[in-house]
Amino acid sequence: MATGREIAQLCGVSVATVSRVFNQPETVNEETRSRVLRVARELDYRPNESARALSTKQSTMIGLVWDTDHRRPGWRHPYLQDVLIGLKSALSAHGYHLLMLATSGDAREVGASLADPVGYVNMTRRHHLGGLVLIDSGSDADAFATFAQSGVPCVALDVPLDGPRATYVTTDNFGGAREAVRHLVGLGHKRIAMITGPAGNQPSEARVAGYRQALLDAGLVPRDSYLVAGDFYRGSGTAAAQRLLALDEPPTAVFAASDEMAVGAVLAARAAGLSVPRDLALVGFDDIEVASVVEPALTTVAQDKPGFGVAAAKAIMAMITGGEREEPVVLPARLVVRGSCGAG
Amino acid sequence: MATGREIAQLCGVSVATVSRVFNQPETVNEETRSRVLRVARELDYRPNESARALSTKQSTMIGLVWDTDHRRPGWRHPYLQDVLIGLKSALSAHGYHLLMLATSGDAREVGASLADPVGYVNMTRRHHLGGLVLIDSGSDADAFATFAQSGVPCVALDVPLDGPRATYVTTDNFGGAREAVRHLVGLGHKRIAMITGPAGNQPSEARVAGYRQALLDAGLVPRDSYLVAGDFYRGSGTAAAQRLLALDEPPTAVFAASDEMAVGAVLAARAAGLSVPRDLALVGFDDIEVASVVEPALTTVAQDKPGFGVAAAKAIMAMITGGEREEPVVLPARLVVRGSCGAG
DNA sequence: AGGGTCTATGTAACCGCTTACGGTGGAACG
DNA sequence: CGTTCCACCGTAAGCGGTTACATAGACCCT
Numbered sequence: 167m168a169t170g171r172e173i174a175q176l177c178g179v180s181v182a183t184v185s186r187v188f189n190q191p192e193t194v195n196e197e198t199r200s201r202v203l204r205v206a207r208e209l210d211y212r213p214n215e216s217a218r219a220l221s222t223k224q225s226t227m228i229g230l231v232w233d234t235d236h237r238r239p240g241w242r243h244p245y246l247q248d249v250l251i252g253l254k255s256a257l258s259a260h261g262y263h264l265l266m267l268a269t270s271g272d273a274r275e276v277g278a279s280l281a282d283p284v285g286y287v288n289m290t291r292r293h294h295l296g297g298l299v300l301i302d303s304g305s306d307a308d309a310f311a312t313f314a315q316s317g318v319p320c321v322a323l324d325v326p327l328d329g330p331r332a333t334y335v336t337t338d339n340f341g342g343a344r345e346a347v348r349h350l351v352g353l354g355h356k357r358i359a360m361i362t363g364p365a366g367n368q369p370s371e372a373r374v375a376g377y378r379q380a381l382l383d384a385g386l387v388p389r390d391s392y393l394v395a396g397d398f399y400r401g402s403g404t405a406a407a408q409r410l411l412a413l414d415e416p417p418t419a420v421f422a423a424s425d426e427m428a429v430g431a432v433l434a435a436r437a438a439g440l441s442v443p444r445d446l447a448l449v450g451f452d453d454i455e456v457a458s459v460v461e462p463a464l465t466t467v468a469q470d471k472p473g474f475g476v477a478a479a480k481a482i483m484a485m486i487t488g489g490e491r492e493e494p495v496v497l498p499a500r501l502v503v504r505g506s507c508g509a510g
Numbered sequence: 511m512a513t514g515r516e517i518a519q520l521c522g523v524s525v526a527t528v529s530r531v532f533n534q535p536e537t538v539n540e541e542t543r544s545r546v547l548r549v550a551r552e553l554d555y556r557p558n559e560s561a562r563a564l565s566t567k568q569s570t571m572i573g574l575v576w577d578t579d580h581r582r583p584g585w586r587h588p589y590l591q592d593v594l595i596g597l598k599s600a601l602s603a604h605g606y607h608l609l610m611l612a613t614s615g616d617a618r619e620v621g622a623s624l625a626d627p628v629g630y631v632n633m634t635r636r637h638h639l640g641g642l643v644l645i646d647s648g649s650d651a652d653a654f655a656t657f658a659q660s661g662v663p664c665v666a667l668d669v670p671l672d673g674p675r676a677t678y679v680t681t682d683n684f685g686g687a688r689e690a691v692r693h694l695v696g697l698g699h700k701r702i703a704m705i706t707g708p709a710g711n712q713p714s715e716a717r718v719a720g721y722r723q724a725l726l727d728a729g730l731v732p733r734d735s736y737l738v739a740g741d742f743y744r745g746s747g748t749a750a751a752q753r754l755l756a757l758d759e760p761p762t763a764v765f766a767a768s769d770e771m772a773v774g775a776v777l778a779a780r781a782a783g784l785s786v787p788r789d790l791a792l793v794g795f796d797d798i799e800v801a802s803v804v805e806p807a808l809t810t811v812a813q814d815k816p817g818f819g820v821a822a823a824k825a826i827m828a829m830i831t832g833g834e835r836e837e838p839v840v841l842p843a844r845l846v847v848r849g850s851c852g853a854g
Numbered sequence: 855a856g857g858g859t860c861t862a863t864g865t866a867a868c869c870g871c872t873t874a875c876g877g878t879g880g881a882a883c884g
Numbered sequence: 885c886g887t888t889c890c891a892c893c894g895t896a897a898g899c900g901g902t903t904a905c906a907t908a909g910a911c912c913c914t
Contacts, residue, residue, distance in 0.1 A: 167635050167636075169869095169870060169871090170870065170871065171870075171871095179893075179894085180893070180894050180895075181870085181871075181872095181894095182871095182872080182873075182893075182894065182895080182896095183892090183893060183894080184871090185870095185871060185872055185873080186872090186873090186892095186893085189871095189872075189873090190873095193891085193892075193893090194892070194893080195891080195892060195893085198892085198893085210632075212632050212635070212636050213636070213870080213871070214564070214636055214869085214870050214871070215636045215637045215638075216560050216561075216563035216564040216569065216637065216638055216869085216870080216871095217560075217564050217869070217870035217871040217872090217899090218870080218871055218872080219560040219871095219899095220558070220560040220561050220564050220869090220870085220871075220872095220899050220900065220901085221870080221871045221872045221873085221898080221899050222871085222872065222899085223899075225560065226612075227609070230610075232598075242591055242592070242799075243591065246590075246591050246594075247586055247587065247590050247591060248586070250590075250610070254576075254610055254612070254613075255613075257612060258612035258613050261612060262612060263609055263610060263611055263612045263633075264609070264610040264612075265571070265607055265608070265609050265610070266574075266594070266598055266607060266608040266609070266610065267607055268570075268598070268601060268602035268605060268606060268607045268608075269598075269599075269602050288554075288556050289607075291511050291556070292511075292556050292557070292558060292559045293559045293560065294559075294560055429803060455586075455799075455800060456799060456800050456803045459773060459800045459803060459804055460803055460804075460805075461804075461805040513899095513900060513901085514900065514901065515900075515901095523863075523864085524863070524864050524865075525864095525900085525901075525902090526863075526864065526865080526866095526902080526903075527862085527863060527864080528901095529900095529901065529902055529903080530862095530863090530902090530903090533902075533903095534903095537861085537862075537863095538862070538863080539861080539862055539863085542862085542863085557900080557901070558899085558900050558901065559901095560899080560900080560901090561869090561899070561900035561901040561902090562900080562901055562902080563869095563901095564868095564869050564870065564871090564899090564900080564901075564902095565868075565869050565900080565901050565902045565903085566869085566901085566902065567869075
């Protein structure tokens, strides 16, 4: 790799001038500038990022905090790849890379433990990262508070985060849920139940609120027995559906807070000898890939998955350059009607 | 962040000694070492990675080459997340991070274009990356040759790669396919067709070979008309199945080189009014998530997805420290019998 | 006692780039 | 013609580590 010094020598200028050509082009004479650029091109010069980061105290990297191995070991993020696609392409546009931070493991590490927010913040400093994107990294409130207060720009996905340079991006969960339930109401359903996410989960709570609102709008009274908590995973959807179907007055329609749980509900209905959507209408949330493959295909509320990544990238970049907190981003939700709700 | 210099001053030693404490502990006196360590702990010292990389000419980062936006825009890797999980955890164990390299975008860049291997290699040098993991980055032979010959340690997933410090990891595609077809044979099928991947694709070719071998082993003659090419995606599976079902003597069983195509075949069978597995037995390959959700659930050849990441990490680390080429890794394949093949 | 060896540490150069500061020459000005 | 100003560029001091080399004792040996 050619260095700035070599270029400087070949051009008969100082290294400072070479550096200026790339960082403050307007301050260097037109002619010498083009001379430097030409030589740089010939030598295929690329500034050394380590040196630049050391000197500048900032790299062109954003850290990704993504813990996989705590809580549910088998758990997979339903649309991580889409988020990454959006994130990567949006960051690329700014010349930034995405660094998937290692969790612990470094023997040299003085005291970082698994999923330790302090450890991540330290990594951020050590590598001069521009900021952090937090994706599904546990629902530990303390952890998030640590991130938010650390001063490093960070944006969380789907988890409210508030700090001097911390924000988050989420979907219009309320609106999406309301529309889903409205649709069910429009199909004539009166007994509509919901399988929620875990208590305290912000997106889930918003979806529940949307569900209630839609019921109230339609003059229906929400019943407590029609609200069963799940944990977003498939198994809990099956269990919840079983409980609902065992009620004296079982629902004719169920809105699940996630597609995974909706699939679980389909399985439960099938096992109970019920036909979806004839005996039980179902609507999910997320629009994950399996939603279109299940039989019947799932009616669901689609999230703008790459949009998460893009919005996160935008927010991070804005905070890096602007320095101030960005407003939270709320992405639109869109009802996708397929077979499971009983409408064409 | 505390620097080495501060520690040195507090301990009354030179920065060199502090550095040695962390890099060549045995060369420094027991007592001063513990003193330095204690102060380091108190100040929560972490060596600055940029500085270290600059000086050492190597960082603790591995680059990930993952092009999303060329060829099929909507395409998703069927199990990227699992690979990443394995990769990340294995790299973490060595204290390495995973850098998702930005594709183009950097205005400063002298001449890097999208999906340009040279660009990636340059990034590797600029960031002093330890090596590169190539995942599904096009089947462009030239591109791979460039990577392989660049001298940077790199390991590809599922694409043969050979160079001084380049290798790859793949599944036992031959064995897996042979076992799948054997199973079909064992169920009494005589007319077994296969939906292959694109021509030239190494895993696909190996699966075809396994398919042929299983037929020959059973004394069956492979027919050309029973070999239909797809492209791994769902749509091609549907199309291929339609062609197969339209034959004068349609197959009673089909082995698809990917689960996506198998799902497509299920759809085609369903559309043709055929029952799977009664009228048509199906076996896929990959064991992706939807495989267990389709009706009937897909019998398939499972790949060790996190194993890809783990093996890749191991190979990279070995090449970094060892300097020599590692042997390609072949992961075992495992037949998962579910409903679509007609066996319990 | 003098020389050799070994251990522990300091000194200083270096990695490659950025940038504050200062100097130079020519144009503009009074 | 002497100032002033500005555009342009070089000098050099970092950034925070690593490491080759030098140094200083301590210890051992003849």
